[in-house]
Amino acid sequence: MPPIRVEVDGATYEDDVEPRLLLVHYLRDRLGKVGTPVGCDTGNCGACTVLMDGLSVKSCSVLAVQADGHDVTTVEGLGAGGAEHPMQRAFHEEHALQCGYCTPGMIMASIDLLRENADPSEAEIRDGLEGNLCRCTGYQNIVRAVRRAAGEMRRPAEERATAEEREATP
Amino acid sequence: MISATFAYVRPGSVDEAVSALADAGEDAKVLAGGQSLTPLLRLRLAYPDALVDVGRIDELREIRDEGDAVRIGAMATHHQVLRDPLVNEHLPLIAQATATVADPAVRHRGTFGGSLAHADPAGDLPAVALALDAVLVARSVRGEREIPAADFFVDWMTSALEPDELLTAIRVPKLGPGWGSHYWKFHRTAQAWAIVGVACAVRRERGAIEDARVALTNMGPRPVRARAVERFIEGRSVSEDAFRSAGAHAAEGTEPPGDLHGSPEYRTHLAKVLTTRALTAAAAV
Numbered sequence: 001m002p003p004i005r006v007e008v009d010g011a012t013y014e015d016d017v018e019p020r021l022l023l024v025h026y027l028r029d030r031l032g033k034v035g036t037p038v039g040c041d042t043g044n045c046g047a048c049t050v051l052m053d054g055l056s057v058k059s060c061s062v063l064a065v066q067a068d069g070h071d072v073t074t075v076e077g078l079g080a081g082g083a084e085h086p087m088q089r090a091f092h093e094e095h096a097l098q099c100g101y102c103t104p105g106m107i108m109a110s111i112d113l114l115r116e117n118a119d120p121s122e123a124e125i126r127d128g129l130e131g132n133l134c135r136c137t138g139y140q141n142i143v144r145a146v147r148r149a150a151g152e153m154r155r156p157a158e159e160r161a162t163a164e165e166r167e168a169t170p
Numbered sequence: 171m172i173s174a175t176f177a178y179v180r181p182g183s184v185d186e187a188v189s190a191l192a193d194a195g196e197d198a199k200v201l202a203g204g205q206s207l208t209p210l211l212r213l214r215l216a217y218p219d220a221l222v223d224v225g226r227i228d229e230l231r232e233i234r235d236e237g238d239a240v241r242i243g244a245m246a247t248h249h250q251v252l253r254d255p256l257v258n259e260h261l262p263l264i265a266q267a268t269a270t271v272a273d274p275a276v277r278h279r280g281t282f283g284g285s286l287a288h289a290d291p292a293g294d295l296p297a298v299a300l301a302l303d304a305v306l307v308a309r310s311v312r313g314e315r316e317i318p319a320a321d322f323f324v325d326w327m328t329s330a331l332e333p334d335e336l337l338t339a340i341r342v343p344k345l346g347p348g349w350g351s352h353y354w355k356f357h358r359t360a361q362a363w364a365i366v367g368v369a370c371a372v373r374r375e376r377g378a379i380e381d382a383r384v385a386l387t388n389m390g391p392r393p394v395r396a397r398a399v400e401r402f403i404e405g406r407s408v409s410e411d412a413f414r415s416a417g418a419h420a421a422e423g424t425e426p427p428g429d430l431h432g433s434p435e436y437r438t439h440l441a442k443v444l445t446t447r448a449l450t451a452a453a454a455v
Binding site: 002018019020022041042043044046049052055056057058060061062063065066109112113128130131132 | 171172173174175176177178180201204205208209211212213221223225249272273274275276278279359360361
């Protein structure tokens with residue numbers, strides 16, 4: 001079995017894997033990163049989206065051996081020191097989910113979208129998330145959440161920190 | 171479903187890759203971006219003995235200017251192609267059609283060459299390559315050969331590549347001044363294949379269409395040039411009527427499939443309507 005070395009959510013893992021093992025199964029079954037769900041299994045729904053070297057990929061359509069030497073971020077690797085990523089917070093605040101199954105992939109795809117376009121319009125968000133299906137929300141609140149997170153992420157870091165501090169103070 | 175087992179090789183260069191293909195025999199497959207192949211493996215529609223993963227061969231990702239043509243490395247990703255300045259300047263049809271391929275995550279991994287070698291008649295890029303008279307460059311231990319797009323797509327998901335050949339690059343002649351182009355795709359959802367697509371490039375001169383190239387997606391077992399449309403429109407003055415009459419010839423000589431998304435009759439209708447629209451958009455009237 002070929003050896004692989006992958007960086008996942010900031011930690012390095014070395015493993016021998018079967019060539020046919022999918023990245024999503026490696027993440028879930030070997031590393032216990034069950035925050036990334038398996039959805040449709042055929043590259044359509046986007047639930048299993050993770051970032052590979054910063055770009056969104058559907059982890060059911062990538063073999064673990066193809067991730068060798070790469071840097072993978074799952075929804076579990078977002079935020080720092082237990083804090084939520086602005087996108088996670090925005091999904092929470094805008095109630096951008098109901099059953100939650102698509103949410104990890106939706107959040108990862110949304111972060112990828114903002115990497116290329118810091119201030120997307122509603123149409124650009126809908127277009128950018130075309131590879132992620134949600135069967136509950138009708139997408140309205142998802143679009144709102146991405147707009148909100150985009151606004152949040154465009155604010156300078158210091159300003160954001162002060163606001164967070166204020167919000168945390170009872 | 172989990173795919174059947176296969177051997178896995180990851181060559182570091184084109185020379186190593188073609189040796190690996192020669193050694194692996196007839197039942198090996200090249201793994202490019204894997205966006206079509208991985209689902210096929212998992213559905214067990216494909217069960218190769220070996221995969222030759224060319225994902226680490228950086229020389230295959232280069233896009234470069236070759237004077238009257240742009241040479242696109244077979245492993246250039248869709249994401250890379252649609253942002254490439256050479257492609258956007260000289261071959262906007264490729265950029266525009268590539269932007270309609272699946273969704274951003276798939277475009278990050280999927281490759282230009284992979285889409286062509288996969289030879290899916292419902293894929294967008296085969297018709298584009300055909301319309302642009304692209305030349306496909308294949309390498310094997312036996313040497314290198316060039317295959318015109320017109321000879322490359324042999325049958326349903328079957329290309330002219332021999333089992334030991336690797337598609338290394340695609341040379342696409344630049345469209346010069348006076349050319350306009352458009353890819354019109356009709357599909358239900360982002361990941362759905364085109365029910366019908368029309369790739370079209372026309373050269374206008376003094377109010378008339380001097381050259382026209384039209385190719386159709388998903389109107390038969392392979393992408394097909396709409397020669398009757400080209401013959402009709404060439405030399406005619408630009409007008410709504412001319413484009414509508416030209417579009418009426420779009421389905422001539424095609425063998426449209428019938429499936430869940432449309433009957434052959436429906437596809438025939440779509441081909442005519444979309445060809446008229448694509449011609450109109452390409453000529454920018």
